[in-house]
Amino acid sequence: MSRDKKDKLQPASALPDPSARKHPTKIRISEDAEAAGEVATAYDFWRAGSGRQQVPGIIKCFGARPDFLRQVVEFSNKLHFSEGHLSRRHKEMIASYVSFLNRCPY
């Protein structure tokens, strides 16, 4: 762990600064409305599975590889969004805790 413990606890940038609103993400992603071709089809794949319209930001991050985006959706559904050896609630608890530990605002 090169960064010392104290520094690790400070989130690097808790909230993206307002000026970044135009391009909210550091790496370009296709928003729902602007997605086209394979990306749009992959977003629709997620919508069909979830029954929701607005594609979550994390899923859109995989738009550069729509083929992989589908696999991410599939294995997330299979592993996380389902009862397994652990209940979904239990997994959600672990997921939230991990995201807290990783200080991931999303």
Added chain:
Amino acid sequence: MVYVKQITEDAARSTHADVQKLRDAGWKEDQIAEAVYITALFAFFNRVADAFGVPSQDYLSKGRTTP
């Protein structure tokens, strides 16, 4: 959850004893394995979300989880 923190921050240094504690607490082998999958899966998502800088969905302020 102590184990989840261990795996998140320093999996390489996790030990047989760490796992044994879970067995003693009643965890089955498959449950421990799946807990590791979820822990690693969300490390994957966290890393990608942070690298892209995906804005938070403000679930807390909106008070609901679906838009």
